[in-house]
Amino acid sequence: MEGTLNMIGMGLAGTGAAIGIGLIFAAYVNGVARQPEAQRVLQPIALLGFALAEAVFILAIVFAFVL
């Protein structure tokens, strides 16, 4: 049996990161669909949320090499 258990942990963190990013962008799409003129305000919020959720996955990648 090859492979490393670290990859499973990294994949689990990726599961959550992708679901979280999906939730944020779904809300972004809904908000712009309701008020198209709000896109200018909502875009930085959605991108901030994306960066913070993605950071969880990036941290997991880093620690998959460290551990």
Place this chain on the structure above:
Amino acid sequence: MEGTLNMIGMGLAGTGAAIGIGLIFAAYVNGVARQPEAQRVLQPIALLGFALAEAVFILAIVFAFVL
């Protein structure tokens, strides 16, 4: 089989943290889409929630090294 079981536990905590961050920012985007003038009030709440959800992941990283 290489790797450490601790990474799986860290990944599981990361799953929840990322989904939680996604939920918080989705609500933040929805709130600003409904009331753009509420962004000043909602931003610190969303960031507080992010910090508290991320703290679970940070704690898991720490204890992945300790255990």
Place this chain on the structure above:
Amino acid sequence: MEGTLNMIGMGLAGTGAAIGIGLIFAAYVNGVARQPEAQRVLQPIALLGFALAEAVFILAIVFAFVL
């Protein structure tokens, strides 16, 4: 194979705790977005909910060492 199965159990508790914190703060953000004057009432409720959800994770950390 290194690491301990206790860390997986701790991670599973962290998954739920972080999702729960996310749900609480999402509802908090939604409530303040709908009625900004309700923040004074909602904040202690959200923080109480956070403490009770986090307590699950803290207990899991403790028992990961005990067991």
